[in-house]
Amino acid sequence: MVKEKFSKGNSSIHKLDPRVKIITFSLFSLVVATTYKFSILFTSLLYPLSLIFISRVNLKEVLKSLVVVNAFILFLWIFLPFTKAGVPWFSLGPLTIFKDGMKYATLITLKSNIIILSMITLIATSSVFSIVHALHHLHVPDKLVHLTFFTFRYIHVIYKEYKKLTNAMKLRGFNPGTNIHTYRSYAYLIGNLILRSFDKAEMVYKAMVCRGFRGTFPLLYHFKIGKRDRVFLAFSVSYICFLATFSLR
């Protein structure tokens, strides 16, 4: 269900220490998200684009992911340009398009796309589990890390349960329609899923306690920062600093 489309690969980006990637990604998105200058945004676009080039991720998949994100942004374009604020730009029949609205819609679109692109190239090029481990090493609170970890681990299991239940329903001739029977059956399905997830969680916890779990996850493998990571970090941080300085001016 959750496919790690970009995590497999052999490029130098894939081989980077996930901690380095998380740090640079956070810094980079912070600068991009807070700037109001188009010149900075266009310059920052160079960063994810060059990362795409280096990591050789599948361009088609990247575009597919962008389509999903931009579908949400489309809603902004329906409302923002017509929101009455600032100077009217031009009229479109009975509607007036405002300059500020246009500006904000463009800004948001650019920012989201830049951040998503860098997320795909930096975060998605590591497996979810190594990212989770990296978060742990970066001293993100345990509870948050565990939440991320278990959500990912058990979404497969719950999805499998869901498939099993819907298949069982289909095999008994269930044909969804707009009627009370359908609504009730779906409610039962969801109720059942919640119960099963709860039971599952209980069992997993029991099994963990039986193996001496005391609330923290011991890590088997440690990460090591190598020369590649240092070079990447130095380059990225100086680029981000450059963007930040010009953004603040």
Next chain:
Amino acid sequence: MNIIELKDITFGYSSEKNVFKGLNLVLKEGEKIGITGPNGSGKTTLLYLIIGILKPFNGEVKIFDNIRENEKDFKEVREKIGFVFQNPDDQLFSPTVAEDIAFGPLNLGRPREEIYKTIKDTLLALGLEGFDNKITYRLSEGEKKLVAIGTILSMRPQVFLLDEPTADLDEKNRERIINIINGLSTSYIITSHDMELLKKTTNTVYRLEDSRLSPISI
């Protein structure tokens, strides 16, 4: 020496109906016990009482010659008694096989160098060499079961509790599990409907029914 001693245990999931009333069980050192019985007779519940996941209403749970009552008492018990759950999906939660096998030993605070060796030895014993970095949830059912046993083997417990170790397995994997169990030098308790498994791996078999354990011959 008695390793596990359950005396006059009363337990139930609802107040009207008790699963156990005055149940007794003794596991001596070196003893290999099999427990069979109808569905819902309380085989798994019995194992849960030993490991302290469930606590009896009345009666005494004595393990390694100490009476065990609260969580703290059972913490020590769980380090020495390994429990293999019936459903390996409940047991395996780490991303990779190696990390799952290491989870127990890491919790016990064993040194890292030793753990790397334990992982290798465990996989060798299971016949799963080279499985270190495989993703646990993508394993086949039989492999999952083997790894689940491995996650307990690596803790090197003094007693094993195995809940339905051969349920849902094909002939070949069943054979592998039987061989692994027969290779254990410790005492253990197995619950199962699989009479052939019990015949091959245990020296005493009890039938659990109506809150009573009666020895049977198979």
